[in-house]
Amino acid sequence: MIKVVVDAMGGDYAPLEPIKGAVDAVTKKDNLHIILAGKEDIISSELQKLSYPKDRITIQNASEVIDTDEPPVNAIRRKKDSSIVVGMNLIKKKEADAFVSAGSSGAILVGGQVIVGRIKGVERPPLAPLIPTEKGVSLLIDCGANVDARPSHLVQFAKMGSIYMEHVIGMKHPRVAIVNIGAEEEKGNALVKETFPLLKACKDIHFIGSIEAREIPHGGADVIVSEAFVGNVILKLYEGVGATLISMVKQGMMATLRSKIGALLVKPALKDTLKAFDASQYGGAPLLGLNGLVVKTHGNSRAREICNSILQCQTFKEQQINEKIRESLSLESAGE
């Protein structure tokens, strides 16, 4: 039985969508137990409306909620009875395996490090969302809040990202590349130039060199290594350009009577194609390198994303990803 805590109070559509996502997940999989963390009265009244295997969803009361605009460090320190702190404490006490939340990114990142804690040897836990490409998905590692990384951090990101893509997403020998402003080895800023030879020397990853940002949407690499500032810019620009272009395409289709008729005919096929360009079907962004698993899903997550994130936690646990990370990092220190 795998135990996943779901933050029932996190995200734009809480508590309804996280609760529905939890119900969907236990309906799909037998060996899952969900703990919904949040205000007990609200959660139980919502649960009563739904049908599900009663023995596999329990509630852990938490009277407080951390808002997305609260300074994260303070929020984690002060709101001891918030759904995030209560949920993460269950991971810390080994009463559950994973924590899924669509709540405050900052609080999740801080809580992951402070409450759940790092695997011994992990210098910095990266946040690693999946981004859509023409060919499927790539893992963008790191998009977290800890900027100004050192080369050794990036090497660990490359290793953890490879393990995740291979064993959770099921991609054999994932291609690892470092974000750079040219394909040649001598290009790049100081951090990239120092990191490049270290990645090249790594025996347990499939390093293919530099990747220019232009090649990311074409699926030029499977694990895209970057320090968090650049990773964050990539992630958010991806969303921004995508949203802008799709809204402009819609506008264009509504411009004339002729185009409106065309839009009706085009719509179903277009919807299917664009659905492929949506990474949320794979689940949320894992915060890797922790003693347990923390998954951050998008703030606007619906039941589907929450359910996929829960199933992702199951694969993570079954594939013993943390054991594999420990092994990979200890090999490294033994080799030095």
Place this chain on the structure above:
Amino acid sequence: MIKVVVDAMGGDYAPLEPIKGAVDAVTKKDNLHIILAGKEDIISSELQKLSYPKDRITIQNASEVIDTDEPPVNAIRRKKDSSIVVGMNLIKKKEADAFVSAGSSGAILVGGQVIVGRIKGVERPPLAPLIPTEKGVSLLIDCGANVDARPSHLVQFAKMGSIYMEHVIGMKHPRVAIVNIGAEEEKGNALVKETFPLLKACKDIHFIGSIEAREIPHGGADVIVSEAFVGNVILKLYEGVGATLISMVKQGMMATLRSKIGALLVKPALKDTLKAFDASQYGGAPLLGLNGLVVKTHGNSRAREICNSILQCQTFKEQQINEKIRESLSLESAGE
């Protein structure tokens, strides 16, 4: 009379499209003189096929061509008779005002600094392309090859970018923002944190704070300040995500018979809308802060982009941008 040198050998469609672009420009504007730099025999045989005011296009012979895959520093040093070196020398000798090329970005950046030279007081000349947004265009400064910038560089970029947007693009009081991973002042990497208060203290720019990458396509700021590594990632990802999404929309439209018919009806309106999302109508990317003007246009530029870049040089000269930059920087050093 404003004199612009056009690199007739640069870009995917050289020499035909640069030559056509030059002809278009002198046909549109009376006070323009174009010098086409490149292989004289090829250029003159192409020119003979076109009709234009003969006295306003001349040829400057250059027997060599710098390829896009040549290491830039070596290419500029060795190919003394290349169209780029010959063209830039005309600017250096004050025999022309500006240089436009669709050729090797690296060689143009190196040549601009080494041959044309910086305005006294400019620490680093930034490459500043215009990028399309929902609302029009924004200037992304710096996307050049010099990474690991210092705060004082970014402050100069903000000033030069503001002058350019106001006087060349014609935007009153352009909003300046620094690329960051959150809107709050305390967010960011070491460079951004150091630069933020310096920008805030600048009296001659309209600084509005941080901009997250997500807001760039929505037109969240007019002058987007960033060091070159991040700027380069933004520029290339913009192109990559745009190209991928548009190709997916096209694919979707061709999926079924129904959608194909719809596509025919939608096409004209869609084309008009997406044309608005194309910054090349404003010209190429200026390399700012030089003794003269160097404009880099996209490698796949057609006559239209070359012509627009030439007209942009005219505005640059007429609006005395370099005098304004000199003034802005000397005010700064006087104030210190």
